[in-house]
Amino acid sequence: xxxxxxxxxxxxxxxxxxxxxxxxxxxxxxxxxxxxxxxxxxxxxxxxxxxxxxxxxxxxxxxxxxxxxxxxxxxxx
Amino acid sequence: xxxxxxxxxxxxxxxxxxxxxxxxxxxxxxxxxxxxxxxxxxxxxxxxxxxxxxxxxxxxxxxxxxxxxxxxxxxxxxxxxxxxxxxxxxxxxxxxxxxxxxxxxxxxxxxxxxxxxxxx
Numbered sequence: 001x002x003x004x005x006x007x008x009x010x011x012x013x014x015x016x017x018x019x020x021x022x023x024x025x026x027x028x029x030x031x032x033x034x035x036x037x038x039x040x041x042x043x044x045x046x047x048x049x050x051x052x053x054x055x056x057x058x059x060x061x062x063x064x065x066x067x068x069x070x071x072x073x074x075x076x077x
Numbered sequence: 078x079x080x081x082x083x084x085x086x087x088x089x090x091x092x093x094x095x096x097x098x099x100x101x102x103x104x105x106x107x108x109x110x111x112x113x114x115x116x117x118x119x120x121x122x123x124x125x126x127x128x129x130x131x132x133x134x135x136x137x138x139x140x141x142x143x144x145x146x147x148x149x150x151x152x153x154x155x156x157x158x159x160x161x162x163x164x165x166x167x168x169x170x171x172x173x174x175x176x177x178x179x180x181x182x183x184x185x186x187x188x189x190x191x192x193x194x195x196x197x
Binding site for chain 1: 108143144145146156157158159160161162165166
């Protein structure tokens, strides 16, 4: 999977994101680092923030195309 | 007894439960190691469960927790998160604060770490 496809899924889920970075950590298309800063995450616990990211990427997580996912999230105003 | 009931028993019955790939003595995944090391830095009394012996363990764990990835850390039955969250909370001191709040001021004095093997 390309970082661009991941970014597309995240953009759909967080259309108002201030920051949306997707890094293919190994270049192999299966180990990713994503950083999301969005007002829709404000006020949520880290667990709930990460759950939103997991929901956005549910398909590639479930079918095994993402082997490893590192997540950093932040709310913004 | 199914895995689910045993998983629930560990989550609810442990001060700090860590579901990981491998064991603390032989960690099989970098992210599991990141979570373990952060918990150790915070002095957490960890009960570790290796999810690798049977894929069914991971399936039932994720169905219970609604969390798709490994590792998973629980404090007194509540999901704290995976490696990224545990590392972030540890680096800000928030993990120790939560452990003191849930387990008591002297939790780190115990320094115990145990491994539980799940069998179906």
